[in-house]
Amino acid sequence: MKFRQRYLVFRLISQENLSEDDFKLLINSLITKMRELYGVKGFIYGVPFLLKAHTEKKMGIIICNNKNVHMVRSALSTLKEVNGKEIIPYVVKVSGTRKKAINILQSYTPKDLITA
């Protein structure tokens, strides 16, 4: 069985500005949530970590294993706030290579979605 990495390009819809620290906190709460939902089994294939954060676009890239993409996705979607700021996280695209993921992050123009 081969383990490959997957790059999740995600976006946080929020009214407030997000800093890089917020993205780091997000990853910490993501790991906590994964442990809560899937237990130790969720970390068999490794712990997800943040590769890049684009604070202006409120987007980032998470690296995880190809076997636990669905766990990371569902755990990410259960997060409601980071550092007291309300967010709607969602995965824009899952890529197999770092280069392509960074390209997606740079070329993506987020629509202006105003949240209530």
Add this chain to the structure above:
Amino acid sequence: MPPSRVDTLSRLYADLGIMISEAHFSEELIHKLTLLLEEFKYKLAALTITSLENLENMKRLIEKYSDSIEYVLRLNIRVKERRQLLKLLRRRRLVTLVSVECSNREILRTAVRDRRVDLVYIPINKRIDFSIREAKAATGHDTLSLELRFWDLTKMRIDRIRRIYRWVLAAKKYKVPIILTSGAKSLNEIRAPRDMAPLLTLFDLTLEEALTCISKNPLRIVNINKEKLSKNYIMPGVKIVGKSEPYEISTKIPGIQTYKPRKLK
């Protein structure tokens, strides 16, 4: 490309459980909601109403914004007595979907047997189970399905996980469709379908089955109900496909013109 991957890419998604209170609904909110649902690649969304008072207003709002996202209305019935439930179900034809929030076992059993009910929802804090008995009763219906709400599944304790797992097993055994909805009470609680579905893998469903719970199953119910509510529908299997002038038969068809009904003794 393997067939399963093609299937995943070409899916259409539906969220049948947007639970934003009807009192908060305005044009601005529906505009924001439409933008959000478009971004998450939904095709259909059901807006929940708890009473039939604001029905006309809601219908008017929905019609205005039904271009990119198809909106339907869902009546959420929350009663404590069987008689009240049956009384409300008489007005079934006013909305596309009817769901029953089961507060006790009597309501659950009535809802499961009634053909007018589309979704059965069991609140996670109530001590009622969607057991094999209920699943058996639900098998004969074409639309009845078990609703699981995403935000309920995230606030779980071990005993609750076990209960939901038993519901899912019973539903799978008797082929009762499971439907995953967001259960969003505000715009901030709406999530992308492909992010929500993997949570169902906790209950021994494959990723394909989990995606079906948010794509094919809800769309199937809405399509069946729309057909039932249309003017051309007469009964299951019979519908009007067109109207024309009555015509005279020139050639004799043996067995039809000569047919005489038997007299009953």
